[in-house]
Amino acid sequence: MSNPRTTLRAIATVEPDARGPLVRSTCAEVASLVALLSALVLLARSIDDVFVGGRSLSDIGWALTAIVVLASLRVLAQRLAAHGSATAADRIRRRVRRDVLEAIVRPVRRLGTDQRPSSGELLGDLSDAVDAIDDYVTKFRPSVVLAVIGPAIVFVAVVLLDPISSLVLIFAGPMLVFLLAVIGQRTRELTEVRLLELSWLNGFFLDLLRGLGALSACNRASDAGGRIEEVSRRHGATTMEVLRTAFQTSLVLEWAATAATALVAVTISFRMIGSGLPFGVGLTVLVLVPEFFMPLRRLALEYHAGQSAQAAWPRLARWLTDQPPVVPGRPPVGVAPLVLDSVTVERSGLQRPALNDVTLRIDPGETVALVGPSGAGKTTVLELILGLLRPDSGSVSAAGVDLCDLDLENWRREVAWVPQSPTIVAGTVADNVRLGLPDAGDDEVRRALRASGAESFVESLPGGEHSELSEDGANLSGGQRQRLAIARAWLRNAPLVVLDEFTAHLDTDTEDAVITAAGALLADRTAVVVAHRLRTARLADRIVVLDGGRIVGSGTHDELLERCATYRRLVEHHRDGRLGASAGWATGTSAEPTAANS
Amino acid sequence: MGHGYLRRTDGGQLVMRRLLTIIGPERRWIGVAVAFAVVTTTSGVALVASAAYLISRSELATAATTLGVAITFVRLFAALRATARYGERYVGHLGTFRITTRIRTWCFDSIAPLGPAALEHHRRGDVLARFADDVDELQEFYLRVVVPPLAAGVTAALAVGILGRLDPAAAALLALCLVAAGVAVPVAAQRWGRAPAEAVIARRSELRAELAEHLAGIDELCVAGATAPFVEEVERLDAQLGTAEQQASAARSWVVAALGGLGILSAAAALALGAALVERGRLDGVLLAVLPLVALAAVEAVAPVTLAAEHAGRTRAAAARVFALTDQQPLVVDANDPMPTVGAAVEISDLRFTYTPEAPAVLDGMDLRLPEGTVAVLTGPSGSGKSTLADLLVRFRDYDHGSIRLGGVELHRVAVAESRNRVALVAQHDHLFDTTVRDNLLLADPDADDDRLHHVLDVAGIDELVVSLPDGLHERVGENGSRFSGGERQRLLVARALLRDADILILDEATAHLDPPSEQALLERVLAERVGRTTLIITHHRDQLVHADAVFELTSGRVRQISR
Incomplete structure (x- = not known):
């Protein structure tokens, strides 16, 4: 856990515009304390005047008026202090949330590869951790300020008096x-x-x-x-x-x-x-002494807010400070040949590298299928191509240019990706297809839906492509989601297509329809397809077999059956296990595990 | 469901009474906490009063000896306050702890008879976690909502009563100030503070939902270059949250500031009154200092009531949500005149099931006969009702129409416990508890010895792994078995089901995470473990790797046999 004082300073200085309100808040806190102490001193003096000095009520009238004024000032000062810290908290919170979010959506988050937080962690950072900052600024910081200044002021007053x-x-x-x-x-x-x-x-x-x-x-x-x-x-x-x-x-x-x-x-x-010792002095000291300790009690009460922010801050700070500078990259000159040259990717928590010295060349217009058991490194290859990961050694290049030298945003414009579980956001069908190309026209969206085989089910919805989908696509079946994702890829009209085992959770009939839709998308494009189920691989010109982070075979189905033991093993399980039908695996009914991908 | 109840819970009184009933004897902690809180606050006020009196007395005295009593009181109240405060915190924690335990036990005991289906629509996302948080929130009710007003009330009554013996007018003035600080301010805080505070919570969860939705597919958005609208939307929602927070902070800070100002004003008023009384000879001047200082301290002592009022609103909302769930009608009524079952045949005819009266039927005129000892595979598209059938057989839900006969007896006439003893299920999203391998297994049979545990683990093909772990059977499995891979989890779940030693076994996508050869080997061993068991293997792959006696397909609510 980091040093509390450093954290306090870091949070207070992250947003320059919060400085003004914070200073105002501090001044108002001090003013409110001074008003309270002055009122207490006046109170003690007036008691002295009546009790010892024998004055009447009318004689202390001015002092009572002054106390009432001081009480009102204290109310105003406290409100001002709260307003200042709330304003500062608002600015700081928004700034931090925006900066963290922008760091998250940057083309490359960081060069290291073992730090790809799960979406749950990202959510924790952006919601709970950022919200903790609010309480910290509005509750804990003022308590700290008072705990430092309050006792000092009281001490000085008491020294002067007695x-x-x-x-x-x-x-x-x-x-x-x-x-x-x-x-x-x-x-x-x-x-x-x-x-x-x-x-x-x-x-x-x-x-x-x-x-x-x-x-x-x-x-x-x-x-x-x-x-x-x-x-x-x-x-x-x-x-x-x-x-x-x-x-x-x-x-x-x-x-x-x-x-x-x-x-x-x-x-x-x-x-x-x-x-x-005069009574008046004694009484004044008596009423002031508890105020020496009051700020400390308040600090103890707000300690929890401090704790949460202490825990949250390092999680946020890593986004705010550790980011590699964005170097303006070159625009891509083409997507193929796409070459992985002796690529190794380490993953923390794994004994062996996720990819170990992998060399792979994908020619223009070629469709390559990646197959292999879970954890073989198939998804890692895709992440490299998408620029979500960078290799620890070796290089990935497109048309002769290293991906590290490319402008990633431009590069990704050349890529359409259909992930294993596509995102469905709340909005209409058309909105969801437009995630592929935000400024596409209605006609283009409709064409993409038709090309992906999604048209028929979209038309059956009450509002056609303007039907609202619920968050997370709960009102869509698995096959419908995948077809929307393929429509998205159509809309992008990108020369390179990347399909991650996109039929993993579908039943056989739906799978056939989705594979047909995908097949049309791949024609004339350069493509990489990850196949958890071998049947998906029938889309490919060439099949590459991965096992344990290495390429163990490459070729057509028949060539691999002859040469590659891993491939033979994969295929044989499918033959033996099949019930009924007699067709080969490539057309048929396999049951590769749908489970845990790499 | 639950709507009738929600209306009832809106009457705060009933919620409060009900919350008090739930914790039963643990209510005593409320009493103990109130007692400590009263001692803390009254001795705090008394310390100030006796100190002020002591100093005033010293002005008139000529020798220190005459001050003995006052000095003793000062010391006494100081010691009492510090000690009582410690007690208050200690008891507060211990009590919260006991009360929370009691609430959770009550809550679980209320939900357990309803079965997992009662929580079904709470499954999605982390709504179940939200429910657990709601239950957690209830603990606030006792010590943070009930105790402060009671303690403040007693303290206020004591202060006013004692002051009343000095002078009735002073007592009346103090009472007025205390009502302002302890009643008027909390009521005002509720009146103006509640809506903004709720708005903040609503805005926060809106923002969170937006984040959750988009972060789940953040890589996809990044690759598509479609993050800009998301970032803008988050900024817009964050700005809205800011506005709501500013309003809530305004309401809250005016209340806090008002309480601070009220203390000073009360002291000034008490001084004015005291000065007038001294002037008219109705009050001894030596007591003059006591009045304003007691007013200041007493107003401070009732300030926590405002915080309690804020808590009350949140607790009530949480209680309403909790009660809505616990008050559901059970979906399955146990047979009141149960009949024993004979054999392990399952015969289903003309079965109809719908989740809600409005929804289309999931099972509609379904027939399925599994004679004793049959090994059957049931396939069908996702959402066709395969898991629903499993739910019906283990009595998580009840069917509307048609018949399910288990061992020759209509399921309605079989005791729920009996049908669960006859049917062992590995559910599609079955759960492993965050405890040891052994405890997870013992759930199925608390009396099983380790040999038996190793046997079922061996059949499930995971004994070798378990034995190789540092703690063996005592190894913890992690949250929902997270320390194991998907396939290993499923093997553990199969082992648990085998330990039930039931005549009928249902495996609902129970081997989906295994690769084909392992899957086949596992199923073969499971079938060989006990010959003659009726086994239903549910899968959405048409080609489950097992030599089944029959393969059925469930589509459009009906079953047809597709092979053998």
Whole structure:
């Protein structure tokens, strides 16, 4: 975890336009504190005037008026302070969210290859982590400011009024520093333990809910409630041990605050009798002393907001700082021949490289199918071609130009990609097809739908291509989604087509229709097709067999059957396993695993 | 479903009473927490009062000895406050912990009899997580919503009562200030603060939904060069969120500021009143300092009520959502006069099932006969109702029309527990619990010994792997088995189902993550493990790799035999 002070500064300076509101907020916080302290001093003076000086109500009228004015000023100042920090938080949050988002959608996120966060992680960064910044700026930062300035102001006031009482605060001073350290460490410990425990228990509960089917099927659902009880108790006993000591922080803090008040009261009382300390001074000091500790209590209350931001900031900062500079690249001169030259890609968490010294040449107009068991490196090859990954060694080039030297946005204009699970966004069918080419006209969209075989089902929808699709395409079948994705690729009309096992989740009949649609798309284009199921490979001019990150064979179906053992093994399983029909695998009914891709 | 109930929950009173009933004896924590909170706040107020009195008294005294009582009180209240505060936090945590446990247990016990179908439409996305968060939110109710007003009320009554013995007018003034801070401000905060606070939550989740939707396919958008509209939309939503937050912050900060100003104003008013009383000789001057300082401290002590009121709104909304779910009618009614089943034949005739009365029938006049010991494959397009059939057989749902006979007895007449003992299921999205391999297996048979566990793992082809793990059977599987690959997970699930030792086994896409040779080998071993078991293999591949007695296809709600 990073240093709290650095984090605070980093967040406050990430957006220059937030500086003004932050300064305003700080000034208003101080003003509100000064108003409070002045009101308290006036209050004590007026009590002195009446009690000791024997003045009447009318004599202290001006002081009462002044107190009311100060109270109003305090209200205004607090509101101004909140407004300032809310404005700053808004600017900072929007700036950070925009910058992180822009870093995420950059052509190349970073040169390293092992850091491709999942969409869940990206969502966490862009929502929860960014939202944590809000609370940090509006709650935690003002508390920190007050915790630094507040005690200092009170201390100065007490020194001026009664130097001897300030000794109590001087004694409490190191205690204060100690307490701040304690708050920094013990409270962190406490919060972590507490959060860990609660989130663990919440996770346990969620796990039971998710597994309710399994529990019910095993006739065990009725005992599971008792498990919650049992696990909570067992788990709670140990954490309470930790908490019992961790809570002593708050005991110490409370003790320091109350003991100082009591000590000041008693010593003042003695000195009033012994050395004639005036009542007014004594009372003023008495009302000021609790305000010395007040900001610290508030800081302890807001500590949680600080914690969340402390955890969130490094996740955001990596997007804001670690980005490679965008070097203006050359425009592509063509897509083929597309050459992978001795490419190696390491993946963290894998013993062996995802691709190990792979050399592959795809000629203009050629369709190459990549086949091989899960984890063979097929998807990695696609990621390299799409410019989502860069090789750790070796090179990827198109028409003789290294992809690293190309302008990636221009390069991608030459590529149409149909992924395994295409994205469907909320919007109309046409909107979704237009993701391929945002400024395409209605006619072009309709042509693409027709070419991809999506026309018939789109026409059957109540609003045709203007029908609204729900988020995530929940109202589409798998085959319909894939046909929309192919329509998207048609619309792009790009010379290079990349198909990732796009029929993985379809049943056989639908698969045939989708493969037919894809076949038309590939004609006259350079294409790379990943085939989890061998039947998809019938689209290809040449089949390349990958295994364990290496190319183990390349050729036509017949050539490979003769020469390549891995390929033979893959194909034989399909022959043996088939029920019924007698056609060869390439036309038929295979059951390659649909599972976990690489 | 649940709508009638929602209307009922809108009456806050009923929700509160119900929430209090749920935690049963754990209610005592509320009492303990209130007691500690009262001691903390009253001793805080008393500390200020006695300190002010002590100093005033010293002005008149000539020797320190006459101040003994006042000094003792100052020390006493200081010590009491610090200790009670510690107790308050400790009890607060312990109580929250116990109460949360109790709520979760209650919640699970209410949902368990409803079966997994009750959570079905909560499956999508992370709505189930949202539900768990809602349940979590309820814990706030007891210590953050119930305790502060009670504690503030008692403290206020004590302060007003004690002051009343000094002077009724002073007591009345204090009461007025406390009502302003403890009632008027929270009510105003609710009145003006609730809508903006809800708007913030709505805007945040809108933004989150937009992010979630597009980030899932972010690579695709990047490659298509279509990210600009997404970035713009996020900026637009973020700006809207900003506006909502500014409004919410305005409402909140006026409340906080008002409470701060109110304390000072109360003190000024108390001083004015005190000065007038001293002037008329109705109040001893030595008590003058006590009045404004007590007013200041007491108003501070009731301030937490406002925060409690804010929590109340959120808790109520969470409670309404939780109750809507737990109050559902069970989808399956247990047989009240159960009959024993004989044999392991499954006979389905003219079966009809719809998810909702309006929806088209998923199964419509379906017939299927599986004599005892049959090995059958059931295929059909995605969404054709294959998994629904499995749900019906293990009694997660009930059929509307037609007949399912299990061991010769109509399923309605079979006890739910009995039918689940007869039918073991590996569901399509079956679950592994985040615990050890052993605990996951024991779910199927708590009495199984390790030899038996190794046996079923061996049949499922994963014993060798499990034995090779550092902790063997005691190895943790991770969240939903995440420490294993897709294929290994499925093997564990198959092993669990085998441990049920049921006469009928349903494998719903249970081997989909295995490659063809492994899949075939696994199925052969499973079939050989117990000859004569009725086995239904559901798959969307027409060519399941097994020598089945019959292959059926389910389309348009009906089954036809397509081979053997």
